[in-house]
Amino acid sequence: MSNLDNHAPRLGLGLRQAHFTHILANWPEVDWFEIISENFMRSGGRAHHVLQQIAERYPISMHGVSLSIGSTDPLDLEYLHALKQLAMDIDPLWISDHLCWTGILGANTHDLLPVPLTEQCLKHISTRIRTVQDMLERPLILENPASYLSFGQSEIAEPDFLRLLTEETGCGLLLDVNNVYVTCFNNDLDPKQYIAALPAQRVVQMHISGHRHHGTHIIDTHDGPVAEPVWELFQYAWQHVRGVPVLLEWDNDIPSFEVYHAEVLKARAYICGDTLAGQALDGQHAARALEQSRHDGCVSNPLSFMVPDVYAAVDRKADVGVTRHNARVGEIV
Numbered sequence: 001m002s003n004l005d006n007h008a009p010r011l012g013l014g015l016r017q018a019h020f021t022h023i024l025a026n027w028p029e030v031d032w033f034e035i036i037s038e039n040f041m042r043s044g045g046r047a048h049h050v051l052q053q054i055a056e057r058y059p060i061s062m063h064g065v066s067l068s069i070g071s072t073d074p075l076d077l078e079y080l081h082a083l084k085q086l087a088m089d090i091d092p093l094w095i096s097d098h099l100c101w102t103g104i105l106g107a108n109t110h111d112l113l114p115v116p117l118t119e120q121c122l123k124h125i126s127t128r129i130r131t132v133q134d135m136l137e138r139p140l141i142l143e144n145p146a147s148y149l150s151f152g153q154s155e156i157a158e159p160d161f162l163r164l165l166t167e168e169t170g171c172g173l174l175l176d177v178n179n180v181y182v183t184c185f186n187n188d189l190d191p192k193q194y195i196a197a198l199p200a201q202r203v204v205q206m207h208i209s210g211h212r213h214h215g216t217h218i219i220d221t222h223d224g225p226v227a228e229p230v231w232e233l234f235q236y237a238w239q240h241v242r243g244v245p246v247l248l249e250w251d252n253d254i255p256s257f258e259v260y261h262a263e264v265l266k267a268r269a270y271i272c273g274d275t276l277a278g279q280a281l282d283g284q285h286a287a288r289a290l291e292q293s294r295h296d297g298c299v300s301n302p303l304s305f306m307v308p309d310v311y312a313a314v315d316r317k318a319d320v321g322v323t324r325h326n327a328r329v330g331e332i333v
C-alpha cells in the first residue's frame with residue numbers, strides 16, 4: 001500500500017475575495033486553496049497581504065487564465081516574469097493554466113479558446129511549454145478546456161493530444177471533470193472514454209464545478225453546485241487518478257464560504273463509494289486501471305515530484321494548527 005492510500009482526499013477551494021474576511025477570522029479546515037494567478041500578479045495592497053497570510057497557513061496552487069499557450073503571438077515574457085515573481089512570493093504547489101489560446105496581436109479576449117488538435121499545433125505548443133517551464137524552473141500543469149466546438153482540421157483526439165504534450169515536455173495535467181463532461185456533451189463524445197484515454201500517471205489535480213445545461217448545449221459557468229452527472233463522472237475519474245487533490249471552482253454567484261465548503265466536501269461521499277463506482281468500469285477500463293495500479297504500487301499516480309507535495313505541504317502547514325488531518329483520515333478510511 002502506498003502512502004497516498006493512507007491519506008484522505010485533499011479537498012481545496014478557490015480563494016475568492018468575498019471570503020477573505022471569513023478565512024482570516026476563522027482559519028477554516030480547508031486542505032488547500034487555489035488562486036487565479038492574474039488576480040494577484042503585479043498587485044500589492046490588501047489582496048496580496050491577505051494572500052501572504054493565507055499562504056503561511058495553507059498550501060496554495062496558482063491557476064492562470066492568460067498564458068495563452070496555444071496562441072501564435074510570442075510568449076508574453078513580462079507576464080511570465082510576473083508569474084514567476086508571484087510563485088517566488090508564495091511558494092505554490094504548482095502552476096497551472098489551460099490548453100487554449102486567449103488572444104492574438106496582443107489582445108486578450110479573456111476567454112479560453114480551443115486549439116486545432118493537429119501535429120503542427122502539437123509541435124508549436126510543446127515548444128512553448130518547454131520555454132515556459134525553463135523560465136518558471138518547474139513543470140507546467142495544463143488543464144483540459146471546456147469546448148463548444150471542434151476544428152475540422154483536428155486530427156488527434158484531445159486526451160491523446162494532452163498525453164503527447166506530457167510526453168514531449170514533461171508537463172503535468174489538471175483533469176477538470178466538469179470540462180470533460182461539457183466538452184463531450186457539446187461535441188458528442190463519450191466522457192468515460194475521454195478520461196480512460198488520459199495518462200493517469202500525469203494527472204496531479206482535479207477540478208469540479210457547476211455548469212448550465214441548455215438542452216442542446218452546456219455552458220461551463222462555475223456558478224452553482226456540481227451537477228449530479230459530473231459527480232458520477234468524478235467518481236469514475238477517481239478510479240483512474242486516485243489520490244490526487246480535488247478542487248471545486250465557483251467563480252460566479254459565489255455563495256457564503258460555508259455553502260462553498262460544504263459542496264466540495266460532498267466529494268468524500270463519492271470517493272468513499274468508489275468501490276461501487278468500480279462496478280461501473282467496463283472490462284477494458286477496469287483491466288487498464290488494475291494494470292496501472294499494480295504498476296504504480298496500488299496508486300495510479302506516481303508523480304513523486306508533484307502529488308506528494310500537497311500531502312507534505314498540508315502536513316507541514318498543519319503544524320501551525322490550521323488543519324487536523326488525522327481526524328479526516330479516520331473519517332474516510
Ligand SMILES: [Fe+2]
Pocket residue numbers: 143176179207249
Ligand atoms: Fe477548471
